Amino acid sequence: AQSVSQHNHHVILSEAASLELGCNYSYGGTVNLFWYVQYPGQHLQLLLKYFSGDPLVKGIKGFEAEFIKSKFSFNLRKPSVQWSDTAEYFCAVNAQNNAGNMLTFGGGTRLMVKP
Amino acid sequence: NAGVTQTPKFRVLKTGQSMTLLCAQDMNHEYMYWYRQDPGMGLRLIHYSVGEGTTAKGEVPDGYNVSRLKKQNFLLGLESAAPSQTSVYFCASSYLTGQPHRWELFFGEGSRLTVL
Numbered sequence: 001a002q003s004v005s006q007h008n009h010h011v012i013l014s015e016a017a018s019l020e021l022g023c024n025y026s027y028g029g030t031v032n033l034f035w036y037v038q039y040p041g042q043h044l045q046l047l048l049k050y051f052s053g054d055p056l057v058k059g060i061k062g063f064e065a066e067f068i069k070s071k072f073s074f075n076l077r078k079p080s081v082q083w084s085d086t087a088e089y090f091c092a093v094n095a096q097n098n099a100g101n102m103l104t105f106g107g108g109t110r111l112m113v114k115p
Numbered sequence: 116n117a118g119v120t121q122t123p124k125f126r127v128l129k130t131g132q133s134m135t136l137l138c139a140q141d142m143n144h145e146y147m148y149w150y151r152q153d154p155g156m157g158l159r160l161i162h163y164s165v166g167e168g169t170t171a172k173g174e175v176p177d178g179y180n181v182s183r184l185k186k187q188n189f190l191l192g193l194e195s196a197a198p199s200q201t202s203v204y205f206c207a208s209s210y211l212t213g214q215p216h217r218w219e220l221f222f223g224e225g226s227r228l229t230v231l
Contacts, residue, residue, distance in 0.1 A: 009155060034219065043205065044158075044222040051218075090157055094218075101146050101165075101209055102173070103220055105157040 002027035002095050006106035013081050014114050021076040021109050023091030032094040033074040039087045083115045117141050119223035121206050127229045128196045136191040136226050138206030146209045147189035151202040196230045203227050
């Protein structure tokens with residue numbers, strides 16, 4: 001079974017700082033990778049996803065993530081964060097051979113951006 | 116277009132009581148899922164369904180039952196609630212597609228359950 005690790009549980013940044021959130025997964029086969037964001041009091045929304053091709057994926061709101069297969073990583077980045085980026089971020093993996101098309105989530109990273 | 120709708124949004128139960136959470140989706144999705152969200156543990160899959168009339172266990176199924184009598188609805192039941200089931204519950208749905216790069220989960224707004 002696959003698993004996902006997000007090593008940073010809480011991150012505090014000032015506005016305009018750069019962001020990188022780590023995500024590592026364990027699964028030996030082909031995977032699809034996702035980052036979801038949950039703003040306070042809201043449901044999860046898709047930020048970006050990787051299926052194949054260019055390992056650098058661009059998502060909404062200026063976020064991007066890079067898939068490094070050799071490191072089993074899919075780190076999320078943003079060059080300059082804003083106060084409105086305060087949210088919880090979840091990395092998730094979908095093994096391509098799983099019958100239920102399920103996502104396995106990491107434990108999440110709470111980001112607080114100070115104005 | 117409502118997407119994925121969960122009811123109720125909030126509920127407080129006493130230990131031993133039963134309740135049902137309803138998830139409804141209007142996107143004609145084949146797959147539906149129930150997750151629970153706990154601090155520091157992310158989302159964990161409780162049960163899922165790959166089509167009407169089918170259900171399967173996820174990572175943390177104990178203490179829960181589900182039913183999918185209609186394609187658009189996925190019910191999560193707690194027969195005898197326990198304090199350990201205090202959590203935020205999210206329903207999600209997804210679709211079969213011949214274009215895997217378009218696949219994703221669509222989430223409801225969550226149901227916050229407290230068991231005293």
